[in-house]
Amino acid sequence: MLSLTVLLLMTLNPVLTNNLTQEIDVLVFLPKNNSFLFSQARVAPAIRYAQHALTAQFPNFHFSLQLQDSDSVNQAVFALADRSCERKPDLILGPVREYEAAAVVRLASHWNIPVVSAGALAVAFRNKDSEYSHLTRIAPSYMKMAEVFSAMFERFSWRSALLLIEDDMKERDCYFTLEAVYHVMDDYTVKSLTFSEEEPLRSDEILQNIRDTEVVIMCAGADRIREIMLAAHKQQLTNGSYIFFNVDLFNASSYGNGSWKRGDEHDDDARQAYASLNTVTLLRTVKPEYRNFSIEIKKSTDRLGLRDCSDCGNVNMFVEGFHDAMLLYAVALHEAMKNGYSKKNGTEITSHMWNITFEGIAGQVSMDINGDRNGDFSLMAMTNVEAGSYEVVANYFGVNKTFQLMSAFDSKRFMIKGRHEANPELPQ
Amino acid sequence: MLSLTVLLLMTLNPVLTNNLTQEIDVLVFLPKNNSFLFSQARVAPAIRYAQHALTAQFPNFHFSLQLQDSDSVNQAVFALADRSCERKPDLILGPVREYEAAAVVRLASHWNIPVVSAGALAVAFRNKDSEYSHLTRIAPSYMKMAEVFSAMFERFSWRSALLLIEDDMKERDCYFTLEAVYHVMDDYTVKSLTFSEEEPLRSDEILQNIRDTEVVIMCAGADRIREIMLAAHKQQLTNGSYIFFNVDLFNASSYGNGSWKRGDEHDDDARQAYASLNTVTLLRTVKPEYRNFSIEIKKSTDRLGLRDCSDCGNVNMFVEGFHDAMLLYAVALHEAMKNGYSKKNGTEITSHMWNITFEGIAGQVSMDINGDRNGDFSLMAMTNVEAGSYEVVANYFGVNKTFQLMSAFDSKRFMIKGRHEANPELPQ
Numbered sequence: 001m002l003s004l005t006v007l008l009l010m011t012l013n014p015v016l017t018n019n020l021t022q023e024i025d026v027l028v029f030l031p032k033n034n035s036f037l038f039s040q041a042r043v044a045p046a047i048r049y050a051q052h053a054l055t056a057q058f059p060n061f062h063f064s065l066q067l068q069d070s071d072s073v074n075q076a077v078f079a080l081a082d083r084s085c086e087r088k089p090d091l092i093l094g095p096v097r098e099y100e101a102a103a104v105v106r107l108a109s110h111w112n113i114p115v116v117s118a119g120a121l122a123v124a125f126r127n128k129d130s131e132y133s134h135l136t137r138i139a140p141s142y143m144k145m146a147e148v149f150s151a152m153f154e155r156f157s158w159r160s161a162l163l164l165i166e167d168d169m170k171e172r173d174c175y176f177t178l179e180a181v182y183h184v185m186d187d188y189t190v191k192s193l194t195f196s197e198e199e200p201l202r203s204d205e206i207l208q209n210i211r212d213t214e215v216v217i218m219c220a221g222a223d224r225i226r227e228i229m230l231a232a233h234k235q236q237l238t239n240g241s242y243i244f245f246n247v248d249l250f251n252a253s254s255y256g257n258g259s260w261k262r263g264d265e266h267d268d269d270a271r272q273a274y275a276s277l278n279t280v281t282l283l284r285t286v287k288p289e290y291r292n293f294s295i296e297i298k299k300s301t302d303r304l305g306l307r308d309c310s311d312c313g314n315v316n317m318f319v320e321g322f323h324d325a326m327l328l329y330a331v332a333l334h335e336a337m338k339n340g341y342s343k344k345n346g347t348e349i350t351s352h353m354w355n356i357t358f359e360g361i362a363g364q365v366s367m368d369i370n371g372d373r374n375g376d377f378s379l380m381a382m383t384n385v386e387a388g389s390y391e392v393v394a395n396y397f398g399v400n401k402t403f404q405l406m407s408a409f410d411s412k413r414f415m416i417k418g419r420h421e422a423n424p425e426l427p428q
Numbered sequence: 429m430l431s432l433t434v435l436l437l438m439t440l441n442p443v444l445t446n447n448l449t450q451e452i453d454v455l456v457f458l459p460k461n462n463s464f465l466f467s468q469a470r471v472a473p474a475i476r477y478a479q480h481a482l483t484a485q486f487p488n489f490h491f492s493l494q495l496q497d498s499d500s501v502n503q504a505v506f507a508l509a510d511r512s513c514e515r516k517p518d519l520i521l522g523p524v525r526e527y528e529a530a531a532v533v534r535l536a537s538h539w540n541i542p543v544v545s546a547g548a549l550a551v552a553f554r555n556k557d558s559e560y561s562h563l564t565r566i567a568p569s570y571m572k573m574a575e576v577f578s579a580m581f582e583r584f585s586w587r588s589a590l591l592l593i594e595d596d597m598k599e600r601d602c603y604f605t606l607e608a609v610y611h612v613m614d615d616y617t618v619k620s621l622t623f624s625e626e627e628p629l630r631s632d633e634i635l636q637n638i639r640d641t642e643v644v645i646m647c648a649g650a651d652r653i654r655e656i657m658l659a660a661h662k663q664q665l666t667n668g669s670y671i672f673f674n675v676d677l678f679n680a681s682s683y684g685n686g687s688w689k690r691g692d693e694h695d696d697d698a699r700q701a702y703a704s705l706n707t708v709t710l711l712r713t714v715k716p717e718y719r720n721f722s723i724e725i726k727k728s729t730d731r732l733g734l735r736d737c738s739d740c741g742n743v744n745m746f747v748e749g750f751h752d753a754m755l756l757y758a759v760a761l762h763e764a765m766k767n768g769y770s771k772k773n774g775t776e777i778t779s780h781m782w783n784i785t786f787e788g789i790a791g792q793v794s795m796d797i798n799g800d801r802n803g804d805f806s807l808m809a810m811t812n813v814e815a816g817s818y819e820v821v822a823n824y825f826g827v828n829k830t831f832q833l834m835s836a837f838d839s840k841r842f843m844i845k846g847r848h849e850a851n852p853e854l855p856q
Binding site: 074077078081084085106107110131 | 505506513535
């Protein structure tokens with residue numbers, strides 16, 4: 001029955017053979033503004049790198065890229081509508097930011113255009129049944145990150161969490177990040193406190209709420225995290241009775257053993273306070289091809305004077321993601337065409353991007369059945385309090401939901417001091 | 429200089445004379461769902477009535493109407509984008525609801541298409557400098573209604589207000605209505621309390637807040653208003669020390685002398701409580717042409733079994749507004765064409781709809797310099813407490829910001845009992 005359908009379609013679409021050149025229009029929504037880690041100047045070189053690499057594997061695919069600034073929802077929607085009235089693009093890459101992505105993905109889904117983004121990470125986008133049907137997320141969403149916490153809560157028998165969220169009311173990265181944690185923590189007692197960047201730290205309220213919980217999960221700027229940790233340390237809350245986390249997904253170079261250090265009189269207290277702080281971040285891999293890619297991309301951005309960090313060898317998740325988006329789309333288009341469908345069948349092409357595993361630039365990329373990338377994360381902790389230095393103590397692999405414990409892992413670190421005595425019914 | 433420009437344009441556009449037929453595509457965004465006062469079945473007859481009436485005045489204007497369901501933001505935006513890819517409409521009528529209107533007006537403004545709506549009443553739409561540049565509001569916005577309050581506050585030397593808002597988190601009519609009051613009351617002390625339809629009345633909190641204020645302004649369903657008034661009455665807060673208002677813009681037939689009455693054991697208390705309640709509503713006019721129009725429209729809706737009220741002679745503000753939208757657009761198009769512009773020049777046509785006064789179906793319509801209709805409102809109060817019957821005690825005319833006091837007006841009603849003694853410095 002299937003083969004008959006395929007045959008029929010191939011007869012109806014006789015031009016769709018793999019030997020004919022396919023002109024593929026790619027509309028790329030990325031901001032020109034270089035204050036974003038996913039600006040055009042940073043990400044476009046990676047897309048072109050992929051475009052070049054694909055010529056060997058798919059010589060008949062000719063990608064033409066059109067870069068579109070996406071600095072506001074209106075700009076993005078108007079561009080898509082204007083552009084699509086003449087000729088609809090075959091593929092949309094981006095937008096990254098939630099509000100632009102929501103508007104663009106809705107219209108693109110309505111028009112049967114596949115969208116692949118290394119952003120659109122918020123919880124809402126997992127609903128692919130209706131308005132986000134054509135969205136494939138090539139970077140691990142906030143929900144995937146949140147799984148790390150639910151897995152730890154189960155493993156270590158924690159019961160309650162306090163979410164501390166710095167919300168800028170613009171990008172809202174931290175809000176959307178911890179919103180996902182809130183979503184996956186149905187089985188636990190979870191409270192949240194939100195504050196703005198500008199307002200002074202509401203220490204009393206925060207410390208009181210910490211006292212009422214076991215695990216504190218923070219998403220905030222580095223200075224605010226330090227301020228909270230110092231306040232907690234002053235009140236002896238960093239003595240092991242509470243477990244602290246911060247989430248640091250994008251600024252992969254800005255956290256780590258230096259984040260407590262400011263060269264001020266609080267450095268020593270901060271170092272001791274950070275001994276209780278664990279950081280959840282993206283797992284970074286280092287296969288040889290990735291090195292070459294990374295060096296090439298850095299050359300491009302260096303030429304533009306965009307040195308994001310002097311000491312980091314890796315490009316960021318967005319750069320990597322949009323590269324892999326091109327690979328994934330090419331494979332899916334190839335599969336769809338083999339089955340007799342044209343490049344205009346966005347639903348069909350999208351379905352071939354979901355529920356598969358492929359070799360991305362940094363390592364294996366596993367897409368779940370819902371078109372969202374499974375995420376691998378690292379857990380970092382201070383392993384030398386004297387030096388104040390950090391190490392990865394565990395990795396979490398989303399595809400099989402397992403932890404890999406490193407030699408530096410110390411399970412005592414994740415036991416809540418004094419709790420088991422008070423709650424003898426809990427597993428030891 | 430002006431005449432030269434006009435001459436030049438007329439030479440460039442030689443076809444644009446008033447004698448040639450103009451095919452005018454009108455895309456009408458109204459919901460099919462008859463639970464809305466502005467459903468297609470209710471409003472379309474009024475648009476057709478205007479269309480018919482215009483053939484005499486502008487025989488060369490041929491309007492063709494396309495009705496588009498607008499039950500969700502996505503549906504509205506997709507329809508506009510799809511439709512406009514083939515051929516852009518010349519005029520958009522609607523949408524009414526804020527979220528649909530925001531999305532449609534943005535895209536229409538970008539495409540230089542005039543939009544006239546009897547909705548889009550929220551504060552945000554007054555910003556015509558950027559994304560809502562092509563929006564003309566043919567019904568008085570919430571800001572215009574709010575002027576009535578700021579005018580009363582000034583006249584009666586009130587100083588503080590409590591806004592009680594029932595927010596359904598869907599249409600959000602009450603939220604948007606009192607948001608406007610909040611905006612115009614910069615010079616006064618204003619607090620607001622929001623509650624949902626479902627939650628039980630938070631009497632203690634509400635009564636405490638009433639005690640801290642002078643004027644209570646409510647927007648809520650009729651039952652909730654009654655509940656609040658009964659609670660206030662029980663605590664002797666309806667003795668003249670506080671002045672109560674509710675806002676009733678659309679259900680012009682459902683308020684009035686019956687609204688305290690439920691046929692239950694609280695009717696007597698409610699009647700006494702409502703003696704302290706004043707209602708701000710739209711001023712209704714009764715010129716002879718309006719009677720004919722109203723009868724015609726009611727015939728159409730009666731045929732569909734849509735009897736909105738058995739005792740009311742008037743159609744609602746949306747029906748009237750969309751009728752007048754057609755008149756206003758036709759006059760503006762005529763003006764623009766006289767000046768040598770085509771029907772595709774949305775900016776020019778829009779400018780001719782602003783800052784003018786014309787004769788609408790119910791009376792004079794005055795559009796302000798910002799393209800928003802000036803509003804006329806009535807203030808109703810219980811003038812016979814024994815009978816529990818209401819009368820209009822004052823009218824407010826937005827165009828010159830004046831009150832007209834009716835014979836039933838009693839200034840004592842608007843004096844806050846006991847306040848002037850405590851504040852001798854205030855004008856008596």
